[in-house]
Amino acid sequence: MGTFIAIVLAAVLTNNFITAKTYGICPFLGVSKKTSSAAGMGIAVTLVMVLATLVTYPIYTYVMIPLKIEFLEIIFFIFIIASLVQMLEKIIQKVSPTLYGAMGIYLPLITTNCAVLGVTELVIGDMSKIIGEAATMNIGWAVLYALFAGVGFTLVMIIMSGMREKLNYYKMPKALSGFPIAMVTACFICMAFMVFSYISL
Amino acid sequence: MNLLEITNQTWITVGIVAGIFAGTALLIGILILVVGKVFKVNVDEKITKILNNLAGANCGGCGCSGCSGFASKLANGGAELSDCHVTSPEKKAEIAKLLGIELKDEEPTVAVVHCNAGNQNCEDKFEYKGNPTCASNASLLGGNKACSYACLGCGDCKAVCPENAIEVTDRLAKVDPDRCISCGACITACPKDIIDRIPASAPIYVACSSKCKGKDVMNVCKVGCIACGICAKVCPHGAITMQDNLPVIDYTKCTGCLTCVEKCPRHIIISRKVIAEETPAETA
Known part of the structure; x- marks a missing residue:
């Protein structure tokens, strides 16, 4: 139970992917103008994170380690995730056109997004990279971490988009309106999330 | 098993790595092809x-x-x-x-703002200091213009226009008929419902939406329609009728003689020919 809480807290709050690790900044700044699209992006990223971890973790553990080709992990993971997203897009288009209409445009955008690649890189080996203790890793924890990393990502996306939507209502100096104020907003969100880093797991 | 310790020679090691990737690429390629075939979507x-x-x-x-x-x-x-x-x-x-259907004859249309007030002709009821959008302005007592049918001039229509066809000057929105594609985005966005479509060839339009009686309009606006009905009387073709204290123009009957434009005491029937005559090809 302790490990479970530690993983969830680390993924969502203390080591949030956007605010603490600065992964996935492109969707964070690019798709956060509207809450609906930000939520869609967050769900798509979460789905791809979980699926990518489900595929790459066994491949790393049962294929790459026995063959002693661990040093090829980044390039291999990019290979695998990219093709996985390709297949996922086709499957969703066939199985659920409604879901494809809502999420389909985001899937090609996050083919090997740094946040997705980051999850798959962090969960291999032991848990020291996630919760700071050298506990043994297994696929269950890996998928759990991927799921909650996605939840944390979605959370920050929704906070950001909500603030940007509200900011539209205020008169802004010309030099600040648009993208510059989005950067300032991002800065404040990251500072707010720094508070969570004092939680000791 | 250590793949890379098969040989000590560097170039063979490189070859093995390249081979691993070639094999993986081939495998993934076949997999994507199979998935693509199985989950093929027949696009109509x-x-x-x-x-x-x-x-x-x-x-x-x-x-x-x-x-x-x-x-x-x-x-x-x-x-x-x-x-x-x-x-x-x-x-x-x-x-x-x-x-396989028959196309009905339609005339191209453009959007116009049925108001000519602006800051000069219609004063403010109160000072508005909220969000600079028409929608939030209109939610306070129907907006801060003295006339409750006036253009609020905060530019909600301008913001949604995909063609940048709308200009807001002096708190009055104007549609550029050359740029307007008549998509209707502004018609939906306007909280006062004073933007509407007219035929692109229409010679005149009514620049007021006030359904109030003449005296009430007189009090709040210098150019609002006072529902005197002169336009309906002078029109030689019977194209104008009065409805809800406003002239309604039947564009199928209007010939563009501009009698109403001359006789209107408030100058709110506006000739669109002025715009057309600027281009030499148009001779009416």
Whole structure:
């Protein structure tokens, strides 16, 4: 139970992917103008994170380690995730056109997004990279971490988009309106999330 | 098993790594191909053809999510071709041929703002210091203009216009008829409902939306319609009728003689010919 809480807290709050690790900044700044699209992006990223971890973790553990080709992990993971997203897009288009209409445009955008690649890189080996203790890793924890990393990502996306939507209502100096104020907003969100880093797991 | 310790020679090691990647790429390629074959989606060719003939403005004026949504709705019979105001009549004829329906004759339309008040002619009821959008201004006692039918001039229509056809000067929105594609985005966005479509060839339009009686309009606006009915009387073709204290123009009867424009004591029937005569090709 302790490990479970530690993983969830680390993924969502203390080591949030956007605010603490600065992964996935492109969707964070690019798709956060509207809450609906930000939520869609967050769900798509979460789905791809979980699926990518489900595929790459066994491949790393049962294929790459026995063959002693661990040093090829980044390039291999990019290979695998990219093709996985390709297949996922086709499957969703066939199985659920409604879901494809809502999420389909985001899937090609996050083919090997740094946040997705980051999850798959962090969960291999032991848990020291996630919760700071050298506990043994297994696929269950890996998928759990991927799921909650996605939840944390979605959370920050929704906070950001909500603030940007509200900011539209205020008169802004010309030099600040648009993208510059989005950067300032991002800065404040990251500072707010720094508070969570004092939680000791 | 250590793949890389098969040989000590560097170039063979490189070859092995390259081989691993080639093998993986081949495997993944075959996998994607298989998935692609199994989950193939048959895209309706008709929809693609319809989409190619649509204007592609993605303005959302038809109420669908972009032109592709409209195309699939057209193919399923869920939408009418007349819902799209952007596509040219020639292209619409092509689509009608594809759909196997007959195209009704439609005249191209443009949007106009039925108000001519601005800051000079209509004063403010109170000072408004809220969000600079018409929607939030209108939610406070119907906006801060003295006339409750006046253009608030905060530019909600300008913000949604996909063609930048709307200019807001002196708190009055004006539509540039040359740029307007009649998508209807501004008509939906306007909280006062004072933007409407008129035929693109219309010689005149009424620049007031006030349904109030003459005296009430006199009190708040220098150029509002006072419902005197002179225009309806002087029109030699009977094209103007009075409805709800406002003149309604029947554009099928209007010949563009501009008698009403001359006789209107408030100058709110505005001639659009002035715009047309600037271009030498148009001689009315």
